[in-house]
Amino acid sequence: MDRHDGFREFVLARQQALTRTAYLLTGDAHLAEDLLQSTLVNVAKQWPRLSVDGNPEAYTRRALMNQYISWRRRLRREWPSASPPEHGVSHDEETLDRIVLRQVLARLTRKQRAVLVLRFWEDLTEAQTAEALGCSVGTVKSQTHRALARLRALAPELAGPHSLSTFQEVTP
CATH class of the missing domain: 1.10.1740 (Rna Polymerase Sigma Factor; Chain: A)
Structure with missing residues (x-):
């Protein structure tokens, strides 16, 4: 064995x-x-x-x-970088939203980004997210609140009912 x-x-x-x-x-x-x-x-x-x-x-x-x-x-280096491609890209609204979202996510702290990925992409509960990150549920709630507020401040054009669906479509 x-x-x-x-x-x-x-x-x-x-x-x-x-x-x-x-x-x-x-x-x-x-x-x-x-x-x-x-x-x-x-x-x-x-x-x-x-x-x-x-x-x-x-x-x-x-x-x-x-x-x-x-x-x-x-x-100790800045990553990820999410620059929009210059050539051969469809510039429809959904594509532009995904590009903007990638850029804004890159500007969040690592913990904030991790909380958003677990809560909204992986669809984990607050308790499951807290367990995955080794923190309290309160920390997950506050990090989620701060991260979403920062997203709204950095990219107000993404606010609205379609913003989470755009987040879920950000895949390789």
């Missing part, structure tokens, strides 16, 4: 959702792959314990969030 039994199956089953979450956090497909890969390396080390008496999905999601939040401290 291999100590990583089930890890490959877990990754294959959850890879698409985890990649999407990583992309929404970083705003860049390559950085998302790097983030997920480094997270999965850490999860693999803990797999024997997780597969027996843990919740691998919750652990992996929390590890992904922690890895994402700590990257800024280590890298």
Whole structure:
């Protein structure tokens, strides 16, 4: 019996959702792959314990969030960058909304962005989001409030009933 039994199956089953979450956090497909890969390396080390008496999905999601939040401290560089492409792009209203949203999300703090991704993309409850981030429900509520207020201030044109659907469509 291999100590990583089930890890490959877990990754294959959850890879698409985890990649999407990583992309929404970083705003860049390559950085998302790097983030997920480094997270999965850490999860693999803990797999024997997780597969027996843990919740691998919750652990992996929390590890992904922690890895994402700590990257800024280590890298000390500005990312993600979300510049609109110059050529060959349809400039319909929905496309422009997605471009603006990517730019605005990049200006949020990492914790605010993580809360929005978990709450509105992953559709987690406040309690599940708090568990994934290792904080209180009150912190999730306040971070969500501040993040949405900042989104509205930075991009008032996105305010309205379609703003969350635009957020959900920001995918690689």
